[in-house]
Amino acid sequence: xxxxxxxxxxxxxxxxxxxxxxxxxxxxxxxxxxxxxxxxxxxxxxxxxxxxxxxxxxxxxxxxxxxxxxxxxxxxxxxxxxxxxxxxxxxxxxxxxxxxxxxxxxxxxxxxxxxxxxxxxxxxxxxxxxxxxxxxxxxxxxxxxxxxxxxxxxxxxxxxxxxxxxxxxxxxxxxxxxxxxxxxxxxxxxxxxxxxxxxxxxxxxxxxxxxxxxxxxxxxxxxxxxxxxxxxxxxxxxxxxxxxxxxxxxxxxxxxxxxxxxxxxxxxxxxxxxxxxxxxxxxxxxxxxxxxxxxxxxxxxxxxxxxxxxxxxxxxxxxxxxxxxxxxxxxxxxxxxxxxxxxxxxxxxxxxxxxxxxxxxxxxxxxxxxxxxxxxxxxxxxxxxxxxxxxxxxxxxxxxxxxxxxxxxxxxxxxxxxxxxxxxxxxxxxxxxxxxxxxxxxxxxxxxxxxxxxxxxxxxxxxxxxxxxxxxxxxxxxxxxxxxxxxxxxxxxxxxxxxxxxxxxx
Amino acid sequence: xxxxxxxxxxxxxxxxxxxxxxxxxxxxxxxxxxxxxxxxxxxxxxxxxxxxxxxxxxxxxxxxxxxxxxxxxxxxxxxxxxxxxxxxxxxxxxxxxxxxxxxxxxxxxxxxxxxxxxxxxxxxxxxxxxxxxxxxxxxxxxxxxxxxxxxxxxxxxxxxxxxxxxxxxxxxxxxxxxxxxxxxxxxxxxxxxxxxxxxxxxxxxxxxxxxxxxxxxxxxxxxxxxxxxxxxxxxxxxxxxxxxxxxxxxxxxxxxxxxxxxxxxxxxxxxxxxxxxxxxxxxxxxxxxxxxxxxxxxxxxxxxx
Numbered sequence: 138x139x140x141x142x143x144x145x146x147x148x149x150x151x152x153x154x155x156x157x158x159x160x161x162x163x164x165x166x167x168x169x170x171x172x173x174x175x176x177x178x179x180x181x182x183x184x185x186x187x188x189x190x191x192x193x194x195x196x197x198x199x200x201x202x203x204x205x206x207x208x209x210x211x212x213x214x215x216x217x218x219x220x221x222x223x224x225x226x227x228x229x230x231x232x233x234x235x236x237x238x239x240x241x242x243x244x245x246x247x248x249x250x251x252x253x254x255x256x257x258x259x260x261x262x263x264x265x266x267x268x269x270x271x272x273x274x275x276x277x278x279x280x281x282x283x284x285x286x287x288x289x290x291x292x293x294x295x296x297x298x299x300x301x302x303x304x305x306x307x308x309x310x311x312x313x314x315x316x317x318x319x320x321x322x323x324x325x326x327x328x329x330x331x332x333x334x335x336x337x338x339x340x341x342x343x344x345x346x347x348x349x350x351x352x353x354x355x356x357x358x359x360x361x362x363x364x365x366x367x368x369x370x371x372x373x374x375x376x377x378x379x380x381x382x383x384x385x386x387x388x389x390x391x392x393x394x395x396x397x398x399x400x401x402x403x404x405x406x407x408x409x410x411x412x413x414x415x416x417x418x419x420x421x422x423x424x425x426x427x428x429x430x431x432x433x434x435x436x437x438x439x440x441x442x443x444x445x446x447x448x449x450x451x452x453x454x455x456x457x458x459x460x461x462x463x464x465x466x467x468x469x470x471x472x473x474x475x476x477x478x479x480x481x482x483x484x485x486x487x488x489x490x491x492x493x494x495x496x497x498x499x500x501x502x503x504x505x506x507x508x509x510x511x512x513x514x515x516x517x518x519x520x521x522x523x524x525x526x527x528x529x530x531x532x533x534x535x536x537x538x539x540x541x542x543x544x545x546x547x548x549x550x551x552x553x554x555x556x557x558x559x560x561x562x563x564x565x566x567x568x569x570x571x572x573x574x575x576x577x578x579x580x581x582x583x584x585x586x587x588x589x590x591x592x593x594x595x596x597x598x599x600x601x602x603x604x605x606x607x608x609x610x611x612x613x614x615x616x617x618x619x620x621x622x623x624x625x626x627x628x629x630x631x632x633x634x635x636x637x638x639x640x641x642x643x
Numbered sequence: 644x645x646x647x648x649x650x651x652x653x654x655x656x657x658x659x660x661x662x663x664x665x666x667x668x669x670x671x672x673x674x675x676x677x678x679x680x681x682x683x684x685x686x687x688x689x690x691x692x693x694x695x696x697x698x699x700x701x702x703x704x705x706x707x708x709x710x711x712x713x714x715x716x717x718x719x720x721x722x723x724x725x726x727x728x729x730x731x732x733x734x735x736x737x738x739x740x741x742x743x744x745x746x747x748x749x750x751x752x753x754x755x756x757x758x759x760x761x762x763x764x765x766x767x768x769x770x771x772x773x774x775x776x777x778x779x780x781x782x783x784x785x786x787x788x789x790x791x792x793x794x795x796x797x798x799x800x801x802x803x804x805x806x807x808x809x810x811x812x813x814x815x816x817x818x819x820x821x822x823x824x825x826x827x828x829x830x831x832x833x834x835x836x837x838x839x840x841x842x843x844x845x846x847x848x849x850x851x852x853x854x855x856x857x858x859x860x861x862x863x864x865x866x867x868x869x870x871x872x873x874x875x876x877x878x879x880x881x882x883x884x885x886x887x888x889x890x891x892x893x894x895x896x897x898x899x900x901x902x903x904x905x906x907x908x909x910x911x912x913x914x915x916x917x918x919x920x921x922x923x924x925x926x927x928x929x930x931x932x933x934x935x936x937x938x939x940x941x942x943x944x945x946x947x948x
Binding site for chain 1: 679684689694696725792796803808809
């Protein structure tokens with residue numbers, strides 16, 4: 138038995154597999170390479186529910202409007218829709234561009250938008266099927282006009298036209314190919330054309346020469362999936378990628394010291410808060426205990442020590458760029474351990490009888506999640522609690538959220554929102570065993586708010602109630618940290634989407 | 644094992660696959676439905692419940708089980724919740740990368756372990772033997788994760804000899820194959836050394852020596868041939884484990900193999916993908932077993948009868 142005979146078949150199998158798996162190449166000098174932490178899940182914009190996926194798809198498909206956070210506040214600016222208007226926030230008219238072509242050469246029309254909305258509404262198996270739930274009727278009287286009727290005053294209609302599930306699909310190409318075939322080689326109107334998806338490895342895009350927005354900045358875009366942070370950073374250091382997302386704070390100095398790379402930090406649509414179970418059978422059923430928790434935590438120290446300053450302390454739940462942001466909750470950051478101890482004494486606790494608190498956290502889901510919770514537990518111990526930290530795998534964690542299986546406190550990082558009225562989406566009675574009459578009234582009225590100002594006022598009042606009753610105890614707004622190559626100019630986006638057109642060369 | 648006919652082995656596989664499918668269903672069912680892990684962050688509870696109903700996950704367990712088994716029997720493994728497409732191609736397209744990495748890792752291990760094991764046996768209880776023994780212990784003790792990162796830093800970042808991560812060319816395979824191969828090489832070296840030493844003490848080896856057969860010929864022709872049986876057993880077991888996915892190595896090098904897919908499928912309770920992956924891995928394990936049987940017979944003529 139020769140050695141060659143032993144290894145002949147493995148070698149042949151390997152060679153065949155390498156030929157089979159070879160990715161398409163685009164000239165490196167003109168290619169932007171982005172390293173994400175996850176692979177995309179789908180090429181169907183309405184069927185993924187995942188930010189990394191959407192970040193790739195924004196290069197292929199277009200929304201009707203842009204969500205622009207560049208001025209520090211959410212503004213909607215034209216994209217496929219040039220203008221929009223409504224007298225009553227129920228009947229809407231949108232005027233669409235007439236110079237847009239699909240990647241296959243067909244002309245984009247209002248029928249495509251109608252099709253996209255109705256497809257989402259009708260196919261209940263789509264993950265973003267609920268996206269356009271408030272749209273009652275949609276009409277396309279001509280190629281560039283879209284009429285929409287909502288089921289009542291809806292000041293959030295434009296929010297439905299951005300984010301997961303909002304990418305517009307071509308009616309004719311989709312219906313001709315059928316869903317499965319269409320998404321093998323999908324067609325959009327965006328600046329980049331889909332070329333290839335090697336699962337768990339990369340998505341390859343090429344310049345769309347007929348893009349309505351002009352000539353795209355890059356010949357090609359490669360979006361790589363590199364789950365391990367050390368590997369992502371190593372790829373950036375060696376010039377393998379131009380952008381590496383979600384770099385830990387401790388790598389910032391290394392990236393800045395290395396010739397040819399730097400770290401960028403920027404605010405994002407996310408907050409971290411402790412969610413509190415307020416049932417009477419728990420120590421946190423007592424409002425004084427909840428207030429003691431709120432006062433015992435030094436949020437500024439956590440931001441400085443754990444996040445190395447890359448975040449902002451808050452008691453609130455939505456960062457300043459989000460409509461409905463409650464500024465006083467980020468101004469009034471109380472840290473008063475003595476008052477916390479006094480409150481516990483008032484509630485009948487002492488050094489010999491300390492209230493037991495269980496705090497659950499995932500590990501690695503949000504930036505420094507476990508470390509933040511460990512710091513919180515330390516502050517609670519100092520204030521007189523008996524704190525126990527429970528670290529759970531994300532799947533188990535999620536099950537516990539759905540099944541309300543946590544102890545007194547758990548860390549939750551809400552994100553990817555475009556409006557503070559998202560607060561009311563949560564089922565407070567079920568998840569926190571909490572109800573409040575005035576809050577219920579606000580929750581009932583927010584959907585029917587007559588104007589943007591009304592909606593914002595309702596959202597702010599709701600946040601005040603939740604913060605004052607400590608049903609959720611806001612901790613901080615984390616920043617995102619990316620590593621980028623000096624070959625490019627990029628500052629990061631609040632919604633964490635990486636559109637290649639936002640990246641330029643020096 | 645060695646006396647089993649391939650057809651019989653294949654037939655025995657049917658109940659195994661059925662039991663495996665039942666276990667997968669029960670375990671995934673017990674962990675709850677995947678909707679909360681897959682919906683957008685700002686979706687409401689109402690949206691989630693619509694999805695649960697549309698996917699049929701609100702039906703009683705026996706209805707779900709009958710539908711699940713019915714699908715399997717008709718060859719329709721269903722749709723991946725996570726990817727939103729037919730689950731079968733989602734799994735099948737990972738196989739080339741998994742086979743490549745498994746083959747690469749095994750080749751590295753064999754190329755290191757075979758000469759090193761023989762050399763250690765020849766130089767038994769000498770300084771080189773002790774040195775090899777120390778290195779093998781070290782090789783086994785170092786976790787794959789750490790070895791992978793170190794290889795990236797040295798060969799990818801400092802020396803810039805090979806790509807840091809990804810797949811698609813032979814160069815991309817080098818570091819992950821070394822990471823997988825070195826750990827296994829340590830085990831295999833020890834095994835080859837000890838098997839060879841045992842064989843070399845046998846009467847027929849003494850006879851060969853007495854007949855004046857050159858030592859190198861004795862080792863290669865008589866010693867190694869017999870010592871290969873346990874090495875082959877260990878290699879086939881290791882190959883089966885690797886085909887199930889070398890998760891750590893795949894993650895460190897972003898290698899698009901089955902390991903990452905299966906773990907993500909388990910995380911998101913993606914029943915169809917888990918089921919197919921388990922079937923595929925089980926079938927590959929059977930194939931390896933059958934191949935190993937054939938190799939046993941090739942190496943040891945006594946087993947042919």
